[in-house]
Amino acid sequence: MATQHILQISELTRKVKFILESELNTVWLCGEISNFIAASSGHWYLSLKDSKSQVRCAMFKGNNRRVRLASGSTPRNGQQVLVRAKVSLYEPRGDFQLIIEMMEDAGEGLLRQQFEQLKSKLNAQGLFAQQFKQAIPKNINTVGIVTSPTGAAVKDIISVLQRRNPAITIVIYPALVQGEHAKNDIVHAIDIANQREECQVLIVGRGGGSLEDLWSFNEEDVVNAIFHSRIPIISAVGHEIDTTLSDLVADLRAPTPSAAAELVSQDNSELQNRLQELSKRAQQLFTQKVKEENSYLKNLNHRLTQVQPERKLQQHQQKSDELNIRLxxxxxxxxxxxxxxxxxxxxxxxxxxxxxxxxxxxxxxxxxxxxxxxxxxxxxxxxxxHFVSIIEQLHIVSPLATIARGYSVSRNSHQQIVRTKDQVNIGDEISIQVIDGRILSQVIDKI
CATH class of the missing domain: 1.20.5 (Single alpha-helices involved in coiled-coils or other helix-helix interfaces)
Structure with missing residues (x-):
């Protein structure tokens, strides 16, 4: 006992809070709201639960002002929601809690999450890369349309083509554009068009609708069919505000079906060249701007992690709300x-x-x-x-306990934990932490 450091309660909660926030960071959760309280300060306090567990949550007014749920702008007990939150600890009470940053209805929210996950996966595979996009031919004579033969979209496309260039031949490849079997229909229609090779460009799309209505154009099979099509494809799904994965993978995206018809009937070569030049310049400017903004954002994030004024203010506000309730x-x-x-x-x-x-x-x-x-x-x-339980829990999350079970922690020359092989190069020196000390090693190969 003479050589051990005796922790103060506040020191212990601060250490546990650091471990939670640094290891777990941001998480997505789906659960049922209970014990909801809207404090006079504008902050929300609630619990999220499932059939086995529950966890306390706080959502501060800067974030909850943006919440738009089917039941209104204020959640209610028993409502199923999807949240993005940061894992934290409320130090004055030592309570484990979540700081909610975003909240939405579980149904459409899950679809959006699936959309973002598939978008990231396909983007990593290079399906959205500009280098794979085919140029739309000039002086088009034959246009293929993959859509419902009875929908409003096909009527709008035909009407615009006949008005702008009646000489264009139109080939319709009928397909369901909504429902369980729409995915297979769209893929089949694109394959048929490529086998027949009877048109110079394909317009794939439908009219507007909800995220669920347009989901067929977010299916991975449909995106792959568009990517591998030898015929250039213009995506025309929904309205201008709607964006699908088909829009991102297509060789060209039109905001509406009518706009797609105008694009393929455009025969002014000078304007087309100008459009391509402007698009290239815009892409270059956008890429440069993104790099600058990312650099600026990293700098701000670094500065924010040093001071964290908002987090401290939120804690004081939460404590004030609690004292008001007790008073x-x-x-x-x-x-x-x-x-x-x-x-x-x-x-x-x-x-x-x-x-x-x-x-x-x-x-x-x-x-x-x-x-x-x-x-x-x-x-x-x-x-x-309770104190014994806390000591046991702290021992469980301690990295030393993990090391004692036979694991080790590797750090590069900057003392950063090595999680992937891309973080080190051949010839780099690394430090390996084991239970009774450190081992200095040199990277001779990466497998």
Missing amino acids: DKAIKRELVRFKQKPEKLVRDLQHVDPTKVINQHQSTLRHLDDRLQRALDVSVKNKSE
């Missing part, structure tokens, strides 16, 4: 006690015998003394058990 309850208890005080005085006056009162008070005092002693014993026992 309200205390005032109500005092009001009830003052209302009952006259009735108590009347009862006391009816018992004027001092001997009886003294004996009664002595008996009450002994009873209260016994209760106090038992309560102290129980409290000491509970605190001891």
